[in-house]
Amino acid sequence: MGNPKFSQENFFEAALEIVADRGAAGVTVASVSERLGSPRGSFYHRFASRDVLLASLWLRAVLGFQAGISIALDAEDGLAASLHTPAWVRKHPDEACLLLLFDRRDFLKGEWPAELRERIAEMTQRMEGGSHKWARIIFGKEGREEVRLAQFLISELPVAAVRQHLLRGEKPPELIDRIIRATYRAVVADYGRRKNGSPARRRKKEA
Structure with a gap:
């Protein structure tokens, strides 16, 4: 189960920083988790996949x-x-x-x-x-x-x-x-x- 201290908004902010630096291709489960300092389990607790994160970020x-x-x-x-x-x-x-x-x-x-x-x-x-x-x-x-x-x-x-x-x-x-x-x-x-x-x-x- 993911660490509750990392919110969905935290993941959005981390992914957005990566997009600004490297584009959508730079956004991976590993890069977002590393940028945020969270375990990967926290990512999957919030999002089913990288694609879901990117689509949600774009919609937001x-x-x-x-x-x-x-x-x-x-x-x-x-x-x-x-x-x-x-x-x-x-x-x-x-x-x-x-x-x-x-x-x-x-x-x-x-x-x-x-x-x-x-x-x-x-x-x-x-x-x-x-x-x-x-x-x-x-x-x-x-x-x-x-x-x-x-x-x-x-x-x-x-x-x-x-x-x-x-x-x-x-x-x-x-x-x-x-x-x-x-x-x-x-x-x-x-x-x-x-x-x-x-x-x-x-x-x-x-x-």
């Missing part, structure tokens, strides 16, 4: 990242959702490296318990359907163009803006926020001029 990071975007979109504030990425990256650099610098397929391998499979499937479905919600909030409709622009503003633009800084091992500077803010407003204003002859309706004041 994704859900943590998505929480801020969901809060902003529930408040119908598209700009805040777009600015969430650099703010989150500054607070969670290791999780950011896991999500933005590595292929998710490196973490989602092998056989998982049914509960973990269901949670990942549910989360993936929610991610895929989120673009339509983004489009409704930012542009008031969810046609093909609106969904594509929403994906750019909430996901692609912020990720591209912070990636180079993650690769250099540095926090994104405040300049990144100004670039995202200016681009967001330009895209929304251009959409409004083309579609309505005026800036797109904003459901919340976006400072």
Whole structure:
């Protein structure tokens, strides 16, 4: 039976440090146990396998990242959702490296318990359907163009803006926020001029 002094969170933190240093390939039962200073039995008391640990770690990071975007979109504030990425990256650099610098397929391998499979499937479905919600909030409709622009503003633009800084091992500077803010407003204003002859309706004041 595993040593109760080593919690699941302890194993996540140790694995995350290894991912930041060496990528997903560096995460093994031995490397995590050695990093944590725990017997291997403690690992298997918490996780059925290395693959389960990696999938759980990836899901944990994704859900943590998505929480801020969901809060902003529930408040119908598209700009805040777009600015969430650099703010989150500054607070969670290791999780950011896991999500933005590595292929998710490196973490989602092998056989998982049914509960973990269901949670990942549910989360993936929610991610895929989120673009339509983004489009409704930012542009008031969810046609093909609106969904594509929403994906750019909430996901692609912020990720591209912070990636180079993650690769250099540095926090994104405040300049990144100004670039995202200016681009967001330009895209929304251009959409409004083309579609309505005026800036797109904003459901919340976006400072």
